[in-house]
Amino acid sequence: MILRLSVVNHDKHNNLPDSCLPLPFKSFSLHTNPVRKFTLGAKERMKSRKKIQALFAAGRSINFSPFRVIYQIRNDEGSLQLGVAVSTRQFKKAVDRNRIKRLIREAYRLQKNELNDLLISRNKGLDLFVIYSGKTLPEYSFVFEKTGDILQKLSKEIHVAD
Secondary structure (H helix, E strand, O other): OOOOOOOOOOHHHOOOOOHHOOOHHHOOOOOOOOOOOOOHHHHHOOOHHHHHHHHHHOOOOEEEEOOOEEEEEOOOOOOOOEEEEEEOOOOOOHHHHHHHHHHHHHHHHHHHHHHHHHHOOOOOOEEEEEEEEEOOOOOHHHHHHHHHHHHHHHHHHHHOOO
C-alpha cells in the first residue's frame, strides 16, 4: 500500500469536500484515539516552589534505594503531579543529571496510568517527588523496574488511606 501525503495551500481546494478532491489532496487522519494517555504534560509536572516546599514539609517519605520518594495524597480530585531531582553532589555534570531525570520521567510516563485511574476513581489527588541519590548512572531497565515498584507501593498506600 502506498500512502501519499501532501500539503494543500491552494485556494481552489480549500472549500471543496473531500469527495471532490483528487487523491493526493484528500484529507485523512493518521491519529487514532488511544485508550490510555501516555503523556506527561505541563499540568502533570510539579514546578511551583511553594508546592514543592509544602510537599517536603507535610509529605510522607519512602526509600527505594537509590530513590527517595516524597508524596502527599490529597482529598480533592486533582491531577497526579510529579517532580524529579538528582543530587548535584553525586553528578557534577548537568548532562548526567538531565539524563537521569529524563529516564525517570519516561519510566513514570509509561506506567502512571493505573495509578491515575485509581486516583480518579477515589476522587483523590497525589503530589509526588522522586529524588535519585545513587552514585552511578543507571540503566533504563533499572529505572523502569524501580519506578514500577514505587507506583505499586503508592497504589497500596492509596488503598490503605480509604
